[in-house]
Amino acid sequence: MPDLTAKKRRPLWFNLSPLNLPIPGLVSISHRVSGALLFLGLIWFLFLLDMSLGSEAGFARFQAYVAHPVVKIPMLVFLWAYLHHLCAGVRHLLLDIGKGVDLATARMSAFAVFIAGLALTAFIGAKLW
Amino acid sequence: MKRIIVGAHYGLRDWLAQRVTALVMLAYTLVLVLALPRGELTYTAWKTMFAHEWMRFATFLFAASILIHAWIGVRNIWMDYCKHTGLRLALEIATILWLVGCAGWAMQILWRI
Numbered sequence: 032m033p034d035l036t037a038k039k040r041r042p043l044w045f046n047l048s049p050l051n052l053p054i055p056g057l058v059s060i061s062h063r064v065s066g067a068l069l070f071l072g073l074i075w076f077l078f079l080l081d082m083s084l085g086s087e088a089g090f091a092r093f094q095a096y097v098a099h100p101v102v103k104i105p106m107l108v109f110l111w112a113y114l115h116h117l118c119a120g121v122r123h124l125l126l127d128i129g130k131g132v133d134l135a136t137a138r139m140s141a142f143a144v145f146i147a148g149l150a151l152t153a154f155i156g157a158k159l160w
Numbered sequence: 161m162k163r164i165i166v167g168a169h170y171g172l173r174d175w176l177a178q179r180v181t182a183l184v185m186l187a188y189t190l191v192l193v194l195a196l197p198r199g200e201l202t203y204t205a206w207k208t209m210f211a212h213e214w215m216r217f218a219t220f221l222f223a224a225s226i227l228i229h230a231w232i233g234v235r236n237i238w239m240d241y242c243k244h245t246g247l248r249l250a251l252e253i254a255t256i257l258w259l260v261g262c263a264g265w266a267m268q269i270l271w272r273i
Contacts, residue, residue, distance in 0.1 A: 042239060066233045073230070073262050081269050084210060090203035117189065120182050127179065 055141040062119040065112035072109045115148030181225035188222040223266040
């Protein structure tokens with residue numbers, strides 16, 4: 032008689048830390064990390080939106096606030112998190128519909144996600160700076 | 161028989177919701193980039209952009225999408241790393257309350273304009 036209770040032991044957790052992550056794996060974990068970061072940054076973003084849309088004086092305060100380097104640097108980090116998460120998400124959706132599933136393309140697109148995320152951050156960051 | 165309760169039947173629904181909300185947010189991001197005022201950003205231009213009814217509708221959809229998308233994503237994080245059932249439940253409840261609160265604040269910001 033097989034042990035039926037063994038099948039019910041879910042969810043399963045595997046220790047994968049001894050493995051070296053290939054680049055698609057790095058996209059996967061950074062997708063999660065950037066998502067978590069955006070979740071944490073949500074309240075700050077709302078705070079900024081509230082300040083900027085509240086009143087003329089609030090908008091002036093907002094402009095002075097985001098011009099400060101101490102604010103700009105974390106803003107750039109959040110901008111990167113948003114853009115990287117977006118690019119990784121588009122790649123994920125393409126994989127879902129069966130585009131770029133073969134190993135060579137998957138590796139290349141993973142690399143492209145990192146480059147695109149950083150390039151877009153640099154481009155938009157330079158415009159906003 | 162000892163049973164471990166993890167819930168059931170939300171897999172496909174959440175999987176689909178994650179993708180639909182992702183597409184909504186992707187579309188909104190593109191619309192926002194196109195709708196942004198050109199040149200020097202003034203308070204009037206900034207406010208006018210969000211005051212349009214269609215923009216308010218789009219921003220509402222965006223906020224609702226974040227709410228659902230972040231809930232599924234953050235819940236998956238808790239499910240993967242937090243192995244203590246009681247603590248996980250507490251974190252999941254806190255996440256829901258936090259996200260609903262944030263969505264409420266977003267609505268207040270948008271409808272006050």
